[in-house]
Amino acid sequence: MTEKFFKIDPAKLAERIPQNDNRLPAIKFNVSQLAMISGLEDNRFWVHIAARRTGKSFSASILALAKLLEPGQSVIVVAPNFTLSSIIWEFVTDFIRKLELETIRFNQKDKVVQLINGSTFRLLSANNRDSLVGRGANLLIVDEAAIIEDDEYFTRDLAPALSTYADSRALFISTPRGQENYLYDYYLRGADSEFRDWGSARFTYEANPLLSLDAVEASRKAMPASLFAQEYLCDWTTFEGQIYPLDEDIHVKDLSDIYPRDGRFDFIAGLDVGYRDDTAFIVIATDGEAFYIVDEYVAREKTTSQNAEGFQELIDKWNIENIYVDSAAQQLRADLAYDYDIYCDNAIKSVNDGISAIQTLIEMDPPLLYIDKHAAENTFSSLVKYKWNPKTEKPKPIHDWSSHCCDALRYAIYSYQKNTIGIYSAH
Numbered sequence: 001m002t003e004k005f006f007k008i009d010p011a012k013l014a015e016r017i018p019q020n021d022n023r024l025p026a027i028k029f030n031v032s033q034l035a036m037i038s039g040l041e042d043n044r045f046w047v048h049i050a051a052r053r054t055g056k057s058f059s060a061s062i063l064a065l066a067k068l069l070e071p072g073q074s075v076i077v078v079a080p081n082f083t084l085s086s087i088i089w090e091f092v093t094d095f096i097r098k099l100e101l102e103t104i105r106f107n108q109k110d111k112v113v114q115l116i117n118g119s120t121f122r123l124l125s126a127n128n129r130d131s132l133v134g135r136g137a138n139l140l141i142v143d144e145a146a147i148i149e150d151d152e153y154f155t156r157d158l159a160p161a162l163s164t165y166a167d168s169r170a171l172f173i174s175t176p177r178g179q180e181n182y183l184y185d186y187y188l189r190g191a192d193s194e195f196r197d198w199g200s201a202r203f204t205y206e207a208n209p210l211l212s213l214d215a216v217e218a219s220r221k222a223m224p225a226s227l228f229a230q231e232y233l234c235d236w237t238t239f240e241g242q243i244y245p246l247d248e249d250i251h252v253k254d255l256s257d258i259y260p261r262d263g264r265f266d267f268i269a270g271l272d273v274g275y276r277d278d279t280a281f282i283v284i285a286t287d288g289e290a291f292y293i294v295d296e297y298v299a300r301e302k303t304t305s306q307n308a309e310g311f312q313e314l315i316d317k318w319n320i321e322n323i324y325v326d327s328a329a330q331q332l333r334a335d336l337a338y339d340y341d342i343y344c345d346n347a348i349k350s351v352n353d354g355i356s357a358i359q360t361l362i363e364m365d366p367p368l369l370y371i372d373k374h375a376a377e378n379t380f381s382s383l384v385k386y387k388w389n390p391k392t393e394k395p396k397p398i399h400d401w402s403s404h405c406c407d408a409l410r411y412a413i414y415s416y417q418k419n420t421i422g423i424y425s426a427h
Contacts (some may be wrong), residue, residue, distance in 0.1 A: 136164030270412030
């Protein structure tokens with residue numbers, strides 16, 4: 001590969017893109033963005049793993065534009081769905097307008113642009129496999145590659161299309177999504193002598209010198225530690241899917257020394273209501289610092305009166321002071337109060353903040369969250385099986401059978417912490 005792949009230097013091209021504010025300095029590529037250029041110059045397949053806010057989509061857009069400015073080129077961008085791929089589409093089409101490039105086709109609906117020099121820019125979704133077949137490309141860019149479920153879109157549909165052009169390239173850009181993800185295998189090919197056409201690199205948030213360290217620190221505080229390690233430190237090992245890093249030998253105990261109406265503790269509960277799914281009512285004892293899951297009620301397809309009877313039994317047993325329920329379940333909250341004298345508080349429903357709060361309790365040394373091995377088996381099983389959804393760009397748990405106990409637990413602990421300012425600020 002002695003002849004340069006990019007006839008126009010993308011870094012210099014970036015400097016010529018007009019800014020929305022003329023007072024801003026010319027765009028200068030950072031070390032990660034420069035590595036993306038050199039990676040594609042030296043390798044047919046380049047896997048670029050970069051942290052949030054390091055400009056990977058922007059630089060990929062500049063690379064796409066540089067190729068489009070060469071006559072008769074085909075540039076294809078593939079993403080998990082059109083919503084995610086629209087980021088690069090918006091960048092590239094904005095560049096075309098700012099540089100006043102003449103087009104002979106500009107189809108916003110079908111996401112196709114053809115320049116007067118015969119080059120074509122096309123956006124495709126990995127969800128629509130039929131649209132991928134038979135597409136030749138000089139440059140293929142796969143955005144948020146790790147979010148795509150598997151690599152069949154590439155091996156079956158797009159890799160053959162790259163053979164249309166002898167000097168074609170494929171660029172995979174993403175943050176990591178764990179070592180079980182196909183992109184991790186592609187990343188490792190960069191250091192494997194058996195895959196001579198492949199290269200790879202990884203860049204943390206430090207690659208962007210313009211990134212505010214205050215903003216990074218705010219993200220560190222707002223995110224679970226494992227999620228921050230994935231999104232900002234590009235750690236492959238932290239995001240295996242499991243949300244709560246429970247150790248049965250550490251976090252599961254015989255809590256029989258905590259007895260009903262024990263004056264050493266406040267007793268609170270979290271309630272997640274299911275109709276065809278499980279209804280979960282989780283009882284927690286807290287001394288103002290640690291939280292102990294001491295009891296549970298989990299039932300499916302029960303009537304409101306049947307569930308209320310189960311709730312009341314635990315309320316009377318433990319003398320529960322506060323019950324936190326999903327703030328969206330206002331009708332149920334009203335029914336429980338009016339018909340059964342069971343009064344609930346609206347839970348604070350910030351999902352990822354609540355998850356982060358519970359992760360902190362689990363990861364403390366010593367831990368501040370314990371589960372009774374006899375009375376809360378459903379809750380323990382749910383916490384172990386609760387996983388992040390690998391198909392979403394932003395962190396979001398999978399909604400399945402494990403969600404109900406986990407949601408109820410989060411409602412109770414996070415709302416209690418936030419409503420008890422002194423306790424919350426101590427952590």
